[in-house]
Amino acid sequence: MKIGKQVINCLIVLAFAAYLLMGILVYRDYGISADEPTERVSTLVNAKYILNTLGVDKATEMEMPDLEDYEYKYYGTFLQMPTMIFEFHNEDLRSAFHGRHLYTFILCLIGYAAFFLLCKMLLKSNLFAILGTAMIALYPRFFAEQFYNIKDMVFVATFMIAMFVSVKLIESRFKWNWILCFSIVTAVSANVRIVGIVFLMLVLGYLFLDFLGGKIWKGAYENQCKHPFICGGALLLLFLAIFVLILPITWENPIQGIYDVFAKFSNYDDWNSTIVFMGKVIHKEDLPWYYVPVWMLVSVPVWYLILFAAAVVAGICVFVKKLKNKDKIVLELFSKYKYVIWCVLLIAGPWLGIVVMHSTLYNGWRHCYFLLPPLVLLILFGAEYLFREKRKVFLAFLPVMFIGAILQITWIINNHPYEMVYFNNIGKHFASSFDRDYWHLSSLQAVRYILEEEEEEKFSVETPGNDFYRYLLTDEERDRIIKEDSPLYKIETYRGKTGNEIEMDGYEEIYSIMVDDFKVATVFKKNSGN
Numbered sequence: 001m002k003i004g005k006q007v008i009n010c011l012i013v014l015a016f017a018a019y020l021l022m023g024i025l026v027y028r029d030y031g032i033s034a035d036e037p038t039e040r041v042s043t044l045v046n047a048k049y050i051l052n053t054l055g056v057d058k059a060t061e062m063e064m065p066d067l068e069d070y071e072y073k074y075y076g077t078f079l080q081m082p083t084m085i086f087e088f089h090n091e092d093l094r095s096a097f098h099g100r101h102l103y104t105f106i107l108c109l110i111g112y113a114a115f116f117l118l119c120k121m122l123l124k125s126n127l128f129a130i131l132g133t134a135m136i137a138l139y140p141r142f143f144a145e146q147f148y149n150i151k152d153m154v155f156v157a158t159f160m161i162a163m164f165v166s167v168k169l170i171e172s173r174f175k176w177n178w179i180l181c182f183s184i185v186t187a188v189s190a191n192v193r194i195v196g197i198v199f200l201m202l203v204l205g206y207l208f209l210d211f212l213g214g215k216i217w218k219g220a221y222e223n224q225c226k227h228p229f230i231c232g233g234a235l236l237l238l239f240l241a242i243f244v245l246i247l248p249i250t251w252e253n254p255i256q257g258i259y260d261v262f263a264k265f266s267n268y269d270d271w272n273s274t275i276v277f278m279g280k281v282i283h284k285e286d287l288p289w290y291y292v293p294v295w296m297l298v299s300v301p302v303w304y305l306i307l308f309a310a311a312v313v314a315g316i317c318v319f320v321k322k323l324k325n326k327d328k329i330v331l332e333l334f335s336k337y338k339y340v341i342w343c344v345l346l347i348a349g350p351w352l353g354i355v356v357m358h359s360t361l362y363n364g365w366r367h368c369y370f371l372l373p374p375l376v377l378l379i380l381f382g383a384e385y386l387f388r389e390k391r392k393v394f395l396a397f398l399p400v401m402f403i404g405a406i407l408q409i410t411w412i413i414n415n416h417p418y419e420m421v422y423f424n425n426i427g428k429h430f431a432s433s434f435d436r437d438y439w440h441l442s443s444l445q446a447v448r449y450i451l452e453e454e455e456e457e458k459f460s461v462e463t464p465g466n467d468f469y470r471y472l473l474t475d476e477e478r479d480r481i482i483k484e485d486s487p488l489y490k491i492e493t494y495r496g497k498t499g500n501e502i503e504m505d506g507y508e509e510i511y512s513i514m515v516d517d518f519k520v521a522t523v524f525k526k527n528s529g530n
Contacts, residue, residue, distance in 0.1 A: 008126050015130065016113065019137060023105045023147070028098055029417040031444035032468040033148045036097065038072065043080040044087070045070045049248050067249060074264045076191030078246040079107065079154055093471045101147040104154060108146040111157025112137045115373055118164040121171075122339055122377075123384050132380045134405070135304065136160075136373060140412055140422035145366070148441070151192065152366040158189035159370040162199045163346075163377075167339065169203065174225040176234075183238035190239075191246050194265040195350050195370070200239050202345060207232045209334065217331050274496050275363055279433035281496060284362075289355045295365035298427025298434065300372070303404025305424075308375060310397065311382020315340065318385070340381055346374040363438035363495070418442065418515050428516040432500050437493045442513050442521035444469040446491045449511055449523060451477055460487035464495060490524040 041064065049067035067073050086099035112133050119129035136142065145153045165185045169178040182203070189196030207228040214223040225231050240258065244250045250257025274281050277291060297305070318337075322329045333341065351371065354361065361367050386394035412419055420441065423431045443463045450461060460482050463469065470478055492502055500519045507524035514520070 012116075012126060012130060016109070019112075020106075020109060023109065024102070026416070027101045027105055027147050030101065030144060030147050031441035032097055032471055033439035033441060034466055034468070035151065035439070036100070036148060037468055037471075039075075039077070039080065039150050040083075040096070040100070042070070042072050042075050043077045043083060045073075046077045046248050047081065047084055053248070053251070073249045074261050076247055078188060078191045079158070080150060094473070097471055100150065104150045105147050107154050108137075108142075108157045111160040114157075114164040115160040118160070118167060119377065119380060121164075121167060123380055125384065128380050128384055131383075131401075132376050135376045135379070138405070138408060138412065139301070139372065140408065140415075140419040141299065142369070142372075143412055144417060144419035145369075149366065152369050155189065155193040155196070156369050156373065158185070158192050158196060160373050162186055162189045162196065163373060166199055166203060166342075170206065170224055170338075174207075174227075174231045179231060179234055180238065183235060184242055187239050187242035187246065190243060193367075193370075194262065195353075197239075198346065198349055200235065202342065202349075203235060204232050206338075213331070213334060220328075221331060221335065275361075276433070276435045276496060276498055279430075279498055281498065284360055285358070287358075287361060291361065292351060292354070292365050292368050292371075295368075295434075296371070298430065299365070299423050301404060301408055302424050302426060303400050303408075304376070304379065306400055307379045307383060307397065310386065310393075311379050314382045314385050314390075340378065343374040343378045343381070347371050347378075363435040415515050417445075418513065418520055421515055421518075421520055423516065428518070431516065431518040432494075433498055435495065436518070437520050438495045440465045440468075440493045440495065442493055443467075443491055444472055445513060446493075446511070446521045446523050447473070447481075450489055451480065453511075454480075454489075458482050459489065460484035461489045461491065462487040463491045464493050486526070488526050492522045492524065494519060494521070 044064045045067055048064050080100075083096075083100045083103050086096040086103075115136055116129050116133040119132045120126060123129060142153065142156070162182075162185050165178070165182050169182045172178045182199075186196060186199045189199065207225055210224050211228040213221045240254075244254045244258065247257070247261065250261065274283055275287065276282075277287070278294065322332060351368065353359070354368070383394065383397070386397070411422070415422075418437075420439075421431070421436045423434070427434075440463065447461060447463070447469055450459070458480055470481070473481075490504055490507055492504075494502070502522065504524050507526055509522055510525045511523040512519050512521065
């Protein structure tokens with residue numbers, strides 16, 4: 001028996017090692033997102049402030065604005081600080097950005113490992129745990145964005161770690177070591193995205209309900225925490241202390257600083273652009289309440305949605321059965337099914353908050369990527385129930401899972417490195433009615449196509465939005481590209497555009513990057529007569 005467990009554990013370690021090796025092999029394949037240079041500067045600005053505070057003389061030599069005057073001073077950069085190692089004695093920004101890509105991937109891998117441990121702990125099964133982890137790590141959009149999206153994907157990683165630590169905290173009956181660990185993890189998560197505070201809110205709510213449960217169901221319910229108010233106060237104070245410690249802008253006036261951060265991100269209004277959604281170009285203020293659900297329906301793999309529907313049906317069936325014993329249904333839901341309810345709250349709470357507060361959402365549904373881990377965990381709860389209670393029904397879903405996973409992996413291989421524009425088998429038919437490469441990452445591959453095809457030593461290129469692709473070119477490649485008022489080439493990446501066909505006066509289309517019959521980027525060349 002021990003040998004069998006050791007073999008399984010070795011296979012799991014090998015699976016994670018293989019995924020790590022894959023990341024090392026492909027992390028250089030992706031372009032630079034529109035946010036990355038800003039995130040890098042934010043890291044340097046905060047580093048300068050920290051060094052100044054510590055009295056390091058060399059900090060004054062950093063050609064960066066002061067934190068107090070910086071536009072993005074409220075953005076947390078704690079987890080980005082280790083990327084400063086790529087800045088030392090390195091004048092080549094290509095190496096700096098590649099280093100950040102690899103670092104971001106490793107953070108995500110740590111998050112996947114935490115999700116595996118969470119699933120194994122709750123489901124008591126290596127098989128279901130590795131299935132759930134694979135569903136997260138091989139979700140095509142995550143596969144690409146885990147390299148360059150140092151905000152949303154790093155938040156997903158911290159979200160999964162916080163999920164794991166939350167369960168360990170409760171299962172430990174609120175031991176002090178897990179109280180400290182939980183406070184650190186949730187503060188770091190909130191530093192990445194303020195919505196990470198949802199874990200603190202849910203745990204404090206659980207402590208209160210746990211206290212009430214002991215009063216209401218005396219003898220029938222055993223409290224998870226003997227000192228709920230002491231533990232709750234400690235969690236709150238430790239969270240706030242650590243949150244301030246890792247967010248430099250709050251150091252001079254912690255109370256005002258915390259208020260300013262929460263006020264700023266409760267409804268971030270500094271972004272003023274348009275979004276393509278369901279064939280319309282709309283302003284951020286006009287996003288409908290169903291924006292996130294529709295995005296998930298068109299870009300989450302169909303087999304995930306089928307399994308989620310099965311999990312919902314299974315959950316309803318279990319609930320209906322429990323209604324026969326109305327006296328104990330609330331007690332059983334709160335004790336036996338508390339983590340199912342917790343997952344529902346992790347999804348519904350933030351989403352309802354976004355809808356009610358009309359929070360700003362950028363292109364796609366990347367600001368809500370963190371909804372996928374609790375959704376996958378709900379799927380696993382349903383699958384485990386079917387495996388245990390309805391084995392024949394579970395077996396009927398196996399072909400769906402197997403075929404879906406194979407097709408998904410094949411899609412990633414065939415469309416690398418454009419996994420960020422993934423739409424499922426239904427959504428791909430409407431992809432041109434939604435935002436695609438909104439960060440202009442494909443500009444890099446489009447420019448490389450021109451570099452290979454253009455025979456002239458020097459030529460001019462105009463790209464939409466930014467020219468950050470230049471950071472990833474060699475010196476020789478950069479020297480070939482010049483600026484002209486009327487460039488020889490123009491690149492379109494379809495941000496803010498609907499449809500597949502765009503015309504440019506005086507230019508003709510010579511090349512397009514296609515994914516599932518929709519265009520991701522197009523290269524136009526000036527007509528010979530112009």
